[in-house]
Amino acid sequence: MDSTLQEDPPCNRFSEFMQVLAVLKWILTFLFLGPVCVLLITWIFCSQLWPLLALYMVWLLSDWKTPERGGRKSEWMSKWTIWKHLRDYFPIRLHKTANLDPQQNYILGYHPHGIMSIGAFCNFGTDRAEFSHLFPGLKPYLTTLGGNFKVPFYRDYLLAAGMCSVTHSSIDYLMSHHGTGNAVVIVVGGSAEALHCNAQSHILTLKNRKGFVKKALIHGSSLVPVYSFGENEVLHQCHFATGSWKKSLQDMFQHWVGFAPCIFYGQGLFSSTSKGILPFRKPINTVVGKPIPVPRIQKPSDEQVQKYHALYVSALLELFNTHKERFGLQKSDSLILL
Numbered sequence: 001m002d003s004t005l006q007e008d009p010p011c012n013r014f015s016e017f018m019q020v021l022a023v024l025k026w027i028l029t030f031l032f033l034g035p036v037c038v039l040l041i042t043w044i045f046c047s048q049l050w051p052l053l054a055l056y057m058v059w060l061l062s063d064w065k066t067p068e069r070g071g072r073k074s075e076w077m078s079k080w081t082i083w084k085h086l087r088d089y090f091p092i093r094l095h096k097t098a099n100l101d102p103q104q105n106y107i108l109g110y111h112p113h114g115i116m117s118i119g120a121f122c123n124f125g126t127d128r129a130e131f132s133h134l135f136p137g138l139k140p141y142l143t144t145l146g147g148n149f150k151v152p153f154y155r156d157y158l159l160a161a162g163m164c165s166v167t168h169s170s171i172d173y174l175m176s177h178h179g180t181g182n183a184v185v186i187v188v189g190g191s192a193e194a195l196h197c198n199a200q201s202h203i204l205t206l207k208n209r210k211g212f213v214k215k216a217l218i219h220g221s222s223l224v225p226v227y228s229f230g231e232n233e234v235l236h237q238c239h240f241a242t243g244s245w246k247k248s249l250q251d252m253f254q255h256w257v258g259f260a261p262c263i264f265y266g267q268g269l270f271s272s273t274s275k276g277i278l279p280f281r282k283p284i285n286t287v288v289g290k291p292i293p294v295p296r297i298q299k300p301s302d303e304q305v306q307k308y309h310a311l312y313v314s315a316l317l318e319l320f321n322t323h324k325e326r327f328g329l330q331k332s333d334s335l336i337l338l
Helices: 013-046 050-063 081-089 118-125 146-150 154-160 168-176 190-194 211-219 245-257 302-323
Strands: 092-096 106-111 139-144 163-165 182-187 222-229 264-267 284-288
Touching (some): 013 050, 013 081, 092 118, 106 118, 106 211, 106 302, 118 182, 118 284, 139 168, 146 154, 146 163, 163 168, 168 211, 211 222, 211 302, 222 302, 284 302
Parallel strands (some): 092 284, 106 182, 106 222, 139 163
8 A cells, every 4th residue: 555645736936936935934944943042032131021031931941841741733833834835845745555553652763864854844743745634543743852942932833833852751751641643753863864964875874773662662652664765865965074174063063962063055046056055846755664563561671672673674674675766766776774
């Protein structure tokens, strides 16, 4: 079984203009909303509006755990028309290969990270890729770094956009306090994988990423591999030589902050032949694989974790190899696991 519900949108100048605005909004939000919120807080603190900030901070103390308690997704926001234009810019398409029983819980491993995980957000953070129609009864929870929720105001935007913290306590809560029908989406490779993003190769940081498998065993949640063909191709990255000061700066930033800044480029705002910050108009096809049944083991051993990690890797490789030619890759293309 392999299905997708979206149809190609009609091509006209107005729709193309709206698509560019939607993608530009996404890029600017990704790059600047956090720093802008920090500047806004500083300005309010130094102005006569500081009592409002004080009230917000008091409320924030009571809301501090929300990112680890299922979040606060806005169903209204997930259906914004702007996300439809974001979807159609590339376009982004969601495909399923098997039904997922809403009477169970799942941990979906998303690959690859790419530069911005655009496919992950569009498919699982919004409902514009029609996740709710393809997988009725399931509620996706897209997880991200817990540090992203420490910036006031910015955290509230992320929560409304349907994101939760990827911390251990957050996943434990989602798997044990929300009944069934939960699909926790984890971009397994994280920021380390983003540094390997390359349109010519398919490199995943996965060999030593086993925490999500252990969580699946503890809660008896099925593992589901997900691969987005095209995620690595919509933006190009400037790679720095090992040992160079630029590479060292990236590594240091990742060590202290939790993610590494990627220097990337796409096409220009007014011309597809010039360089700029807009992604290339290349399709992103996200394929959700078959679930891997996992037993509930309260204290899984290292051997048990390794066993199901190997099963997961095998299923992911099969998913990639089965669909790679359909979505524009060559038969000789293969995954490289680090």
